[in-house]
Amino acid sequence: MRDYKAPEHLLKEKVILVTGASDGIGKAAAKNYAKLGATVILHGRNTSKLESVYDEIVDAGYPQPAIIPLNLINASAEQCKSLAETIQQELGQLDGILHNAGMLGELSPIEFTPSESWHQIMQVNINAVYLLTHACLPLLRQSPNASLIMTSSSVGRKGRAFWGAYAVSKFAVEGFVQILADELDGSNIRVNAINPGATRTQMRAKAYPAEDRYRLVTPEEIMPIYEYLMGDDSLSINGQSFDAQ
Numbered sequence: 001m002r003d004y005k006a007p008e009h010l011l012k013e014k015v016i017l018v019t020g021a022s023d024g025i026g027k028a029a030a031k032n033y034a035k036l037g038a039t040v041i042l043h044g045r046n047t048s049k050l051e052s053v054y055d056e057i058v059d060a061g062y063p064q065p066a067i068i069p070l071n072l073i074n075a076s077a078e079q080c081k082s083l084a085e086t087i088q089q090e091l092g093q094l095d096g097i098l099h100n101a102g103m104l105g106e107l108s109p110i111e112f113t114p115s116e117s118w119h120q121i122m123q124v125n126i127n128a129v130y131l132l133t134h135a136c137l138p139l140l141r142q143s144p145n146a147s148l149i150m151t152s153s154s155v156g157r158k159g160r161a162f163w164g165a166y167a168v169s170k171f172a173v174e175g176f177v178q179i180l181a182d183e184l185d186g187s188n189i190r191v192n193a194i195n196p197g198a199t200r201t202q203m204r205a206k207a208y209p210a211e212d213r214y215r216l217v218t219p220e221e222i223m224p225i226y227e228y229l230m231g232d233d234s235l236s237i238n239g240q241s242f243d244a245q
């Protein structure tokens with residue numbers, strides 16, 4: 001799938017929500033989905049950063065996107081329900097979600113991790129994934145074929161010292177995918193995970209400040225699997241976890 005070449009109109013007529021679309025991998029995915037014909041809903045917490053992604057998409061001549069700001073750190077079930085209602089009212093459909101927004105926090109031993117930091121990371125990386133998915137499932141059920149993509153990490157498959165709540169939240173993402181995929185098996189909705197692997201973004205730079213970032217792949221270079229799983233070429237794929245690299 002890393003060599004997948006998406007057909008030009010793979011996502012035509014689809015409406016896709018990308019969380020954390022203001023930067024890094026989410027920004028690249030939003031632009032790529034728009035390039036393939038999707039109407040993309042740009043989610044993030046910083047409206048001016050989202051507006052600049054919006055402008056890039058419009059300037060490129062791709063379908064006009066939408067912007068929905070919501071800080072996931074304190075997002076409630078009601079706010080997520082209202083986000084789904086806005087999508088229903090303004091766009092009338094939803095065919096996919098890329099759950100990409102993520103928070104690293106400070107790497108430290110669990111012994112010295114403040115509870116507030118633990119709760120914030122779990123809230124952004126897994127609770128918000130549940131809240132948004134739960135709120136959007138009624139809309140996704142109406143799509144002919146819907147795709148949910150969650151974002152994992154290598155530390156969500158094998159634990160590593162000092163990665164604390166971030167790693168635990170990614171283990172939870174892997175479990176969430178397996179459970180939801182099993183529940184939705186045979187329905188119009190498929191659910192899979194992607195582990196991006198070391199990628200040149202702000203989050204990676206924060207985790208590994210001393211490394212040469214130019215040796216890392218760019219978000220653009222890992223897009224084939226993001227495209228494959230969002231488009232109808234992956235209709236038979238459900239409950240799997242992929243490495244983008």
Ligand code: NDP
Pocket residue numbers: 019020021022023024025026043044045046049070071072073099100101102103124151152153154195196197198199200201202203204
């Ligand atoms: P970035 O830090 O570049 O981007 C993260 C995105 O999430 C940004 O759009 C950011 O918004 C958004 N975000 C963060 N916190 C919140 C919040 N509270 N509410 C709403 N949006 C929020 O990270 P990456 O692109 O590197 O990461 C994308 C995903 O990939 C994450 O889930 C990460 O865990 C995962 N990942 C990344 C790897 C890598 O090497 N880069 C490796 C393995 C996994 P803002 O622009 O406002 O900060």
